[in-house]
Amino acid sequence: MEYIPIRVSDIIRQVNHDIFLPAIQREFVWKTDRIERLFDSIMADFPIGSFLYWRLEQKNKDMWPIYEFIRDFDDDAPHNAPANMAGINKDITLVLDGQQRITSLFMGLKGSYKFFYYRTHATKLYLNLLKNPLPNEDNPEELTYGFAFRENAEPDDNDNPQLWYLVGKILNYEDAEDAKADMKTELAGLTEEQRENANKLIGRLHNRIHTTLVGNYYQENSQDYDKVLQIFVRANSAGQPLEYSDLLLATATAKWENLDARSEIHDFTDSINEIGTGYNFGKDFVLKACLYLSEIKKDDEILGLPIQYKVKNFTKSNLRIIENNWEDIKISLLTTVRLISRFGFNSKNVVAPLALLPIAFYLKKRGNSSFDTSSSVNDADAQVAIRKWFIFATLKNAFGGSSDTTLTKLRDLLINYDSKMTFPADVLYKALGIEPHLQDSEIEKILGYGYQGRYTNLILSLLYPDRDWKDAVFHEDHIYPKSEFQVRLLKKRGYDEPRIQSYIAKYNTIANLQLLTESENLSKNATLFDEWIDTRDETFHKRHLIPHLPNYGFDLFEKFFADRTNLITSLLKEI
Numbered sequence: 045m046e047y048i049p050i051r052v053s054d055i056i057r058q059v060n061h062d063i064f065l066p067a068i069q070r071e072f073v074w075k076t077d078r079i080e081r082l083f084d085s086i087m088a089d090f091p092i093g094s095f096l097y098w099r100l101e102q103k104n105k106d107m108w109p110i111y112e113f114i115r116d117f118d119d120d121a122p123h124n125a126p127a128n129m130a131g132i133n134k135d136i137t138l139v140l141d142g143q144q145r146i147t148s149l150f151m152g153l154k155g156s157y158k159f160f161y162y163r164t165h166a167t168k169l170y171l172n173l174l175k176n177p178l179p180n181e182d183n184p185e186e187l188t189y190g191f192a193f194r195e196n197a198e199p200d201d202n203d204n205p206q207l208w209y210l211v212g213k214i215l216n217y218e219d220a221e222d223a224k225a226d227m228k229t230e231l232a233g234l235t236e237e238q239r240e241n242a243n244k245l246i247g248r249l250h251n252r253i254h255t256t257l258v259g260n261y262y263q264e265n266s267q268d269y270d271k272v273l274q275i276f277v278r279a280n281s282a283g284q285p286l287e288y289s290d291l292l293l294a295t296a297t298a299k300w301e302n303l304d305a306r307s308e309i310h311d312f313t314d315s316i317n318e319i320g321t322g323y324n325f326g327k328d329f330v331l332k333a334c335l336y337l338s339e340i341k342k343d344d345e346i347l348g349l350p351i352q353y354k355v356k357n358f359t360k361s362n363l364r365i366i367e368n369n370w371e372d373i374k375i376s377l378l379t380t381v382r383l384i385s386r387f388g389f390n391s392k393n394v395v396a397p398l399a400l401l402p403i404a405f406y407l408k409k410r411g412n413s414s415f416d417t418s419s420s421v422n423d424a425d426a427q428v429a430i431r432k433w434f435i436f437a438t439l440k441n442a443f444g445g446s447s448d449t450t451l452t453k454l455r456d457l458l459i460n461y462d463s464k465m466t467f468p469a470d471v472l473y474k475a476l477g478i479e480p481h482l483q484d485s486e487i488e489k490i491l492g493y494g495y496q497g498r499y500t501n502l503i504l505s506l507l508y509p510d511r512d513w514k515d516a517v518f519h520e521d522h523i524y525p526k527s528e529f530q531v532r533l534l535k536k537r538g539y540d541e542p543r544i545q546s547y548i549a550k551y552n553t554i555a556n557l558q559l560l561t562e563s564e565n566l567s568k569n570a571t572l573f574d575e576w577i578d579t580r581d582e583t584f585h586k587r588h589l590i591p592h593l594p595n596y597g598f599d600l601f602e603k604f605f606a607d608r609t610n611l612i613t614s615l616l617k618e619i
Contacts, residue, residue, distance in 0.1 A: 049257035067109035095142035095261035115155035141279035167193040173242035174205040220250035320385030376408040388513035393502035429469040
């Protein structure tokens, strides 16, 4: 085995011309801080590791899906684009290990990074030429050099000296002195010490990009895809490991005959996450569904695939079965997610996604017909039963622990079920060993759930059985505002210690929480409840289970809490 040294500039010249990504690669996942740290390591003469390449012969390059490296990353569209091989008549190189680092180098020197949570514009990598590169001995994790992704070179509004240099400019100069000369005007107004520091950094950056052998690569020449897949799995078993979904998607991509599994699964995952007010299903959920919803006929018997989320179950034959079932799988999941969206479920309260799979299987058995336009009594009953079953399966944690065993048991019951019948909730309850109602002890536990807890949004949604959830966003809100439950403020009101502790123990739990529309929440803000509730009508009181009290002043919080607890308890017993 021979490792060949390589420069950063060599890598950049080759990206999307000579080196590409195989379809088995995962997507780019590094954030800007990781990219900045990589460049900091290069400037500090730290090793950045080795790369593993696969030489793909020209005759084989059309056999496998091939993708480009991302140059301009956009969090709204994070997927790699397919590479156009039409004009490339030569052997090419595919990267098996090192994609994150190579993409980061390419992005930092040639591209940009846009992250929608806090950026409105694409950012580029800059180096502060006025930062003195002294390591922080107290914090080795702190960057030695002043790398940062920024929207422009304008100095920040602080007292630190700044002169931001676009890192990618260094590629334009064969000689470091030319790069320094091009900055002469910008450096003219600086002190001699600052000019010296800036020129030193420009020279060092040029050397590290154009001259220094920063890493090395080993090239695999075998054309056996199965061997390459094994190498890929081994190579990615350390460092930032691949998730199962990445490995399984890699396998599926390699084995599907007529469809591009990568594109299909990525696009479909994106599409179900856009339903209603949004979800956060991952590729692993979709791949699990592929196993669960695929059926085969053997000796006049309908059988399902093994559903354990392991590589061994994504065999060539099983992947063919999944591919043949793919259209039905998609329709089943789409129908299921649209249905639960109408029920008021979203990314905040779907805390057990696996509980959706038996529902999807049932809908597949009934022909994937939607309930939207049906006037059938059976269909109306089925929807009520599905919603209730999903709630109880979630609240009673039916899919915790040995979820594969549970899911298989339910599928075995459904596989030969008469699809003309309504949803078999009673049969599934029995199989799960749960009762279709809440015990007093369970309700007591539920009432103790806190603000933005795992099950809190789900519980709160149950308090509004008649609400229209379509396309509306609801916020968890403290009825009596949490800003008032500070010890110093409670003492100021003259409350003794037991009362203070009682207030603090209660204010953040279900009986003091409600779901408000975005506009309602903004209008309420931190307004005292007794002031705000006067602006609401009787309908609002009923919808939010607001008990009738002589007044809603802060002194009556415990009375309010007790009465609302009783109202919530009664409602939960009726579900």
